[in-house]
Amino acid sequence: MRPLTGREELDLFSRLPYTLNEELADDLDTGRRRAPWMWVALRGDRLVARAAWWGRPEDGAPSFLDVFDIDDTEPDRVGIGVRLLRTAMPQVLRAGTTPPEYIRFVPADWREDARARGVVEDRMAALEQVGARLFVERLRLEWRPGTPVPEPNGRLRFRAVRDTEEILDLMTRTLDGTLDAYSRDELTRLPAREAAARHHDDELARYTTPRDWWRIATLPGGEAVGFVVAAHNDYNPIIAYIGVLPAHRGNGYIDDILAEGTRVLVRQDVPRIRAATDVGNVPMADAFQRAGYVNYERQITMTWS
Structure with a gap:
């Protein structure tokens, strides 16, 4: 378990799929992410878990943990996630401070899809073992071109x-x-x-x-x-x-x-x-x-x- 050595290891880090993978390179270039804030758990050369924090370029500490993935074929996947977090957090976060919140985007129907639900709940279980608790679940929404937008009706x-x-x-x-x-x-x-x-x-x-x-x-x-x-x-x-x-x-x-x-x-x-x-x-x-x-x-x- 170790941090990335640099931008050249992004392909390794991106072996586990997530919607934020496409933003990682730009985030590194702009300083929103830093290699020491991006950690991997490897079995040989196989990526079995990863974690990454995000922060504003001008800040010295990350604002939140927004990438945390575990290979769902691993028998002890929750345990691996716990070990990765317990190893990385003391190195990434300032001693004596409350860890920043964890944010994860999940499918809109994750509770109805058995596989998706298992993946989400495994990650949450690992986070709970290092002290996190559910704060809120939010809807992420999108307006798309072609969707009608009403004209002002005069009330306001x-x-x-x-x-x-x-x-x-x-x-x-x-x-x-x-x-x-x-x-x-x-x-x-x-x-x-x-x-x-x-x-x-x-x-x-x-x-x-x-x-x-x-x-x-x-x-x-x-x-x-x-x-x-x-x-x-x-x-x-x-x-x-x-x-x-x-x-x-x-x-x-x-x-x-x-x-x-x-x-x-x-x-x-x-x-x-x-x-x-x-x-x-x-x-x-x-x-x-x-x-x-x-x-x-x-x-x-x-x-x-």
Whole structure:
């Protein structure tokens, strides 16, 4: 069990299939991955397990573990996964710190497919033995070209965000009654305003796409009812954040706001639009479905306390 020696071992690392394999070379070139953060377990010259962490180029430590695979033909595959993690984690992570979360994309129907379910549960079992616990399962969604996008119906007006203070105020207000697992968890430790500011600074402020893609939804008289943040992350055009203020929920405005965020990105002639929401956030999941977004896979997130 060892880290990669360098980029020249990417073919070895990619012998186990996963959708992120095609991004590994670019991630190494940009500093989002580093060879010492990419570990393999070998039996002779055969790859039997692997793990890799991802981080921002400017950070000295990884942000999350997002590649963890075990050859499912191995009789002791859970044990091999545990050994790999226990060997790699002390070398990759800073001593005394809580390990970053584990994120895994899985088939949308993984629970119904016996083989897929076994693979997912084996990985989760190995992670549980090194202290991780399931935090949330999310739907990963995609809008594809050719999917109809409704024109504005006149119920709402849309404009750009005036300044950071305005978006922070709206983000803070939408946290009241939120169904999002990350936000609910943050609110157990932080006041709503501070949680909103952290989300803004750690994620939204890092997007390099134009701020006028961020749209405020108002009633014809000018009262704000919600907002949507359309952006492009390191890989895809995305609906990064969307919310309706508590006083205006239950009126179907989420459909109008999501349509506006979709229109903003469609005007950029994008090949797709990605989004995600918690399995438990049924109103948001239903809105994406009505808007024609396809649930193409799910995301398992596990955390260490």
